[in-house]
Amino acid sequence: MKKQMSMLIMIFLIFSNALFLLTGCQTNASVEKIESVGMLIEHTIHDQTWGNKGYRGLLDIQEEFNVDVYFREGVQTQQQVNIAVEEFANKGVQVIIGHSSTYGEYFNQIQDSYPDIFFIYVNGGYSAQNLISLNFNSLAMGFFAGMVAGEMTETNRVGIIAAYEWQPEVEGFYEGVLYQNSDAHIDIQFVNDWDEKDLAMQYYRAMLSNNTDVIYPAGDAFSVSIVENAMSDGIYSIGFVNDQQALGGQSVLTSTIQHIDKLYVYAIKELQQGDVKGGIYNFGFKEDVITMGPYSEHLKEYFKDQLDHVIEDYIENGLLPHEE
Template sequence: MFNKRLLAILGICFMMVLAGCSGKQESKKLEKVGLLVPDTINDQVWGTNGYKGMLKIQNAYGTDIFYKENINSQALVERAVEEFSHKGVDIVFGHGNEYADYFNKLAPDYPDIHFVSFNGNADEKNTTSLKFEAHAMGFFGGMTAAHYSKTGTIGILATHKWQPEVKGFVEGAKFERNDIRVATEYVENWDDREKALQLLDKIIAEDADVVYPAGDGYNVPVIDKLKANGLHAIGYVSDQSDLGKDTVLTSTVQHVDQLYVLVADQFVKGKLKSGNLHFDFADGVISLSPFSPEVDKVFQKKINADINRYIKTGKLPNK
């Protein structure tokens, strides 16, 4: 009787061990990573940050990295992914929201590749979409612009109305100064520099002295023009203080390169989830860059306290 009970207990323990092992995430090797960009890695903003992310993965894991530029259609994506597959690529990053749909169609044919895109909807088990929660960064950018403005009018030159940072910018500006006026224009294309500069003229004509160019393909020439006119900017996506510390009051930074490494870490640990993943200030991948000397220290201290409170509680200052 004793032996039977002992065997039963041992059997149960053995089953529990097996169950525990089966629930454990298996680590993976990360040997090769591919990047697709719709335009170029030399735009100084979005595309450049994606390439920097690849370099950080290479440095962290010793991986081989591959990239292709101007991949902006389903046919071009299919051709690039087929080539990456022959090379043995483990992860393909599609550096833009358009890649989510492309990858959803392709992913079932490449079960050994994990497809990662941005700001889209990932539907397959080996697809993931990374989403920056941009409302808060816009809010703090709007606070800064409104606080600094001498004319009482600021501007936002965005690409699309649906951008969360647009609403956030206006809310933050109104929170800081309820009498502030926000001139808003939409380029409707991430890379149309000519149209962006034409719309900037309209914003300047409305007496705006601080402008937030919320589009990665045109914000560098927009900031250059603001600088030439003695006006100011809130930088977008990357720290753009190198365009003029007296011109760029601060930047709403999306640390794309750090997010790339975070994804690689999760993949290697077997913890990279499919579906849509959201990231904000608390995840360490969104921040405001250091302020220009033009921004007074008292305000800097106040807004940094607001940001720390948001990180801890998820509540913006107007809540």
């Protein structure tokens, strides 16, 4: 009887110790310290717009968190993504940022093969346990750009040349123009590529010949060309992604700026602290990752005050003026 009791006690103690070790490991679990981050860029870091801004965000991550960083340019296909991700994995990279919406589908195809890597990309609908989409609420920035265009057109003809139909800023621009100026005609064209300069310039010339006098180039590389040409042709433009007054001077009425560099730093910080998991997250004016650029001297003070007031109300209640 004593032997049986001793055996039971021993088994209980062994089981208790094993349970303590198991629960102890769970209780003390924490997000592993991030020591290396990689970035994939569709085109180049020298484009003065989206690619360069992503690269600057990567450098900010390096400085802020004292981590190793790696990047690859010209990564545009699933095969190229697979090769780059495997290369990063062999280097011990723990977070891979795909600096484009196109990387959502590519990452979704391979994320389960790399459970120890967090994949981050922008503006998409794919997510998983280790796959994060950082989405800009860009309908509002398009609306405010539209208000500027509607206010400043003298011919009542404004234009937007966008990359893709799904861009929320296109709808926002249309609604913003008509909110400010119900008499305005809005020409909308798509080039189906973030960097399609030739087709974008064809649309620009056609709009110019139709007396369009305010234009919003909602794309990457081609926005630079259009802003520069608008200045030479004596019409107004609205900058996209970056403050583009350095390119177009005061002919750039303002810019809709996406601070993707700030957003990447924020995401790494949240990952480091264990405050963010795989999923889809939305950010905008309220989080200060979208802002309007400096106003041109051509904008009247009363309108600048009106626009600032509308933006402040939107930040406070989340409603655009035509939605209230």
